[in-house]
Amino acid sequence: MLDEEIELPSDMVGWLAEIEAENARLRAEGRTPLWNGPRYAVESFDVSRTALDEQPEVHLRLRPTDYYTFLAAQQLDRRLADGTTPRSCYLDPDDPLQAPAFLQCSFAINVAVVTADDLLVVSQRSDRVRMAPGVWNSSVNEGMSRHIDSSGRSAPDLYAVARRGMREELSIEPNEYSLELLAFVLDIDKRHWSAHFYARLKDLTGEGLQARMSRGVADRWEHQTIDYVPFRPTAVVKYILRADRIHRWAPLAPALFHLALVHVYSRTTVERAGAQILRRM
Known part of the structure; x- marks a missing residue:
């Protein structure tokens, strides 16, 4: 720092x-x-x-x-x-x-969140935000703040930033999930850096997460829609390539979801599924 x-x-x-x-x-x-x-x-x-x-x-x-x-x-x-x-x-x-x-x-934390019943959480950014309004994005996207994420001259803890995003955007506490760092990613067009994480919920299902968020979250204004996608290679790749999604992604989100799939299913399995879908398009 x-x-x-x-x-x-x-x-x-x-x-x-x-x-x-x-x-x-x-x-x-x-x-x-x-x-x-x-x-x-x-x-x-x-x-x-x-x-x-x-x-x-x-x-x-x-x-x-x-x-x-x-x-x-x-x-x-x-x-x-x-x-x-x-x-x-x-x-x-x-x-x-x-x-x-x-x-x-720009340095942000992006988290791919998968529920206990194997649903990938996908968020749509609010039309009220300044940067990239209305695009589809990671489950959690949290920019690092010097005011919040560092103490004195110490460097920020990337895991702590991810946990803050989980709490503020989805109302999920640290004891409710496991958290793993997948990669550091750079959007070379906009020069946006990101640390990509994978979070697996221990007991909270998609229905349970919906019910909890309906009672309010701290950063409610950042998201306007949440989708739940079966966390399987074919289902996620098809979702990313949907006609109403393919040109409406935040630049780093598809890479995050790909890396999360590879982390769970292996690169060979994910790339095979993607190739089969592309041949049918």
Whole structure:
């Protein structure tokens, strides 16, 4: 965890000022501005192995940033003064892991939740959220917050963030499920980082989860619909490829569900099921 705040290049600072001015205007008019929450930017990501048993080891370096900086940096294809764009200036398509931290101001936790009766929980984002409204997404999607997820200068605990998301979005407590880290994933188009998790509910069924959520959840406004899909390779792949879903996914969600299936059923089984479905389309 680094101490120095992210700074935008001089030719992008004006974009941040526009966002600040727009939200100041909304506040002055008595309307609801966007909350400029404290976030993390990814400075670097490296994978190595431990010396003794050669287990994979991830080194993730984070730097402080905020939501307005993230919104400014998301304008990857906006023209700069010289006619170029942040994407063309600062990103190498042949080396996606190398990017300046100011273009990587998003790190979220995504969880694939499977109920005790083998149903995959799939959420649709609310039309009221700023980023990607109405798209279909992971069971739980929680952005890391410097205000909530770190204590002093300590780095955030990714498992703790996932558990916070489970509690806030689905009203599920840590003793009710097992939780496993599947992978770190990068959306190279938007430069969004994610830690992908798999959560298996111990006793709570799909019906039980529906009943519990009907009594209220902390972050009710984030989701507008929840679907329950049989957690089997053929059923999940068919669901992902449905005509009314295939172009309406959050970028990282299909990868999460694929990895969850592979984790439970094996890569060979999942890829065979996917190939059979694609041949029939």
